[in-house]
Amino acid sequence: MLRSVLLASTTRLGVTGSRFCSSAADKLVITEVDDKTGYATVTLNRPPVNSLNLELLTAISETLDDLQNNKSRGMILTSSSKSVFSAGLDIMEMYKPKVDRMKEFWSTLQD
Structure with a gap:
């Protein structure tokens, strides 16, 4: 899905300025x-x-869906941190996991 959003090319938008897209997790992902x-x-925040925990992965997925539905031409993925883009998967997601949460985590990651 991420690949399709990054590579998607749609018609040029004619309005000037900028707008913010929001998702259920506005504080985790700023668009x-x-x-x-x-x-x-x-921006990952x-x-x-x-x-990357379940909540951040879900927020990213929702944001990508919004961008795809709004026919954005492309995106730049960045970080709110000046020194780190992302540490990768959150190790605490793997520590004594609950089966249902672990299934949802891996499903969301693969989506």
Whole structure:
């Protein structure tokens, strides 16, 4: 899904300015779309190192769905941290996991 959003090319948007897209987890993922270019800037915002837990993965997935539905031309994925993009998977998701949460975590990661 991420690949299809990154590679998708749609018609040029004619409105100037920028707008914010929001999802259920506004604080984990911040999205700004430039209406002039049609490109979105998606910022991971899970200090200190943007480790990928279920909530952040869900927020990313919802944001990508929104961008795809709004026919954004492409996106830039960045970090709110000046020194770290992402530490990768959150190790605490693997520590004494509950079966249902673990299934949802891996399903969301693969989506």
